[in-house]
Amino acid sequence: MSKIRRRVDRLARVTDIDRPRRRLPRSVREQEIIDAALRVFAKRGYRAAVVDEIADLAGISKPMVYLYLGSKEGLFIACIRRETQRLVTAFREAAGAGDDPARRLWAGLTAFFGFVAAHRDSWVVLHRQAPEQSEAIAAELAAARRSVRAEVTGLIGDGIARGAGGAVHLGRDDADFVAHALVGAADSLTDWMELHPGEPPEGVTLRLMNMTWVGMRNVLAGEVWAPPR
Amino acid sequence: MSKIRRRVDRLARVTDIDRPRRRLPRSVREQEIIDAALRVFAKRGYRAAVVDEIADLAGISKPMVYLYLGSKEGLFIACIRRETQRLVTAFREAAGAGDDPARRLWAGLTAFFGFVAAHRDSWVVLHRQAPEQSEAIAAELAAARRSVRAEVTGLIGDGIARGAGGAVHLGRDDADFVAHALVGAADSLTDWMELHPGEPPEGVTLRLMNMTWVGMRNVLAGEVWAPPR
DSSP: OOHHHHHHHHHHHHHOTTSOSSOOOHHHHHHHHHHHHHHHHHHHOTTTOOHHHHHHHHTSOHHHHHHHHOSHHHHHHHHHHHHHHHHHHHHHHHHOOOSOHHHHHHHHHHHHHHHHHHOHHHHIIIIISOTTSOHHHHHHHHHHHHHHHHHHHHHHHHHHHHOTTOOTTOOHHHHHHHHHHHHHHHHHHHHHHHHOTTSOHHHHHHHHHHHHHHHHHHHHTTOOOOOOO | OOHHHHHHHHHHHHHOTTSOSSOOOHHHHHHHHHHHHHHHHHHHOTTTOOHHHHHHHHTSOHHHHHHHHOSHHHHHHHHHHHHHHHHHHHHHHHHOOOSOHHHHHHHHHHHHHHHHHHOHHHHIIIIISOTTSOHHHHHHHHHHHHHHHHHHHHHHHHHHHHOTTOOTTOOHHHHHHHHHHHHHHHHHHHHHHHHOTTSOHHHHHHHHHHHHHHHHHHHHTTOOOOOOO
């Protein structure tokens, strides 16, 4: 390459702020920006986070970040959306299909607690960030919660359908109740995990299965607990 | 009373904006302001709420509101503190003491779901408002959560202490695990309640007891669930 050509190239790089330093396909670049955003949001919280730091971390100019993802809110929503997708996929793949709802639930919960342990930044953004920051963010977090719960409802619904002697009086509302309780419990237990860093995800799952599964098996079988008189 | 005296009194009322319209002890006035704040925060959310509306609703001047409770943040914190206290008291009084942990848990949970159904505004503020609004608010909400959990941990700890044949390998961490799971499940189930307005608090409690109690009884007795091979 001639000296002049190199100089022109360098000038183009310096003047064109919208141009990525490395040539990357848009989809790859976008993922890198979301990676950086996730780290900054997890570290600073939504309000204190600034797009400059995200751009720096992604090795890209701030206008480029805006070009790709629109705004700080857009960045945050992209984080929620991607990490929820990852979490749901991890749960779904682990829980799989099959005849044994206990096994599926156990595998799904292990994947959930494993994800939380392995992806701390993702979990901080999904679990601790404020739903009231904006209506768009609140809607996104509500949708994330619904999609996680839908996975669990599906699994429990399958258990009911196959369940012990066809407990036909249990339906979608019951599956949804169990899913609300389980997702809420699992959510809250990630705080317990933080207080007990020595407990592996498998241990947390085992404790939760012990606490709930026997009772759930009864519910699936249509048994009833009566309050003491 | 002379005509002049009445006139002086009226002038004093008109010019002294710090003076309440009705003569009320400070503590009563403060509770009325918190009542008004709770309604406005529940309706508008923390960010959109304005102190003018709270003052109007309390039938008091805005400077008086500031004099009593400091700031919008102060108002919000006062709401969280008072409503948490009410919730904890309702749980504690219902759960009481006694030998039967199932009965205590059942009564405590019934009181909890009853409180949520009866005090919608309180629950909206405690459950749905953003923890990231400010550090002081986040700290207050975290303290509220801890105090609710401490009640449940105490109850479960009692159950462990009395529990089936002295399961000495269970301790405070185990009680705290169960409390995290139960409080998270109960929290999340208030969303389910909203979707099922026909279900009374007693029904929600019964479902949750069915789902968890049998499993918890096993945990208290030191039994172990093993994952399928």
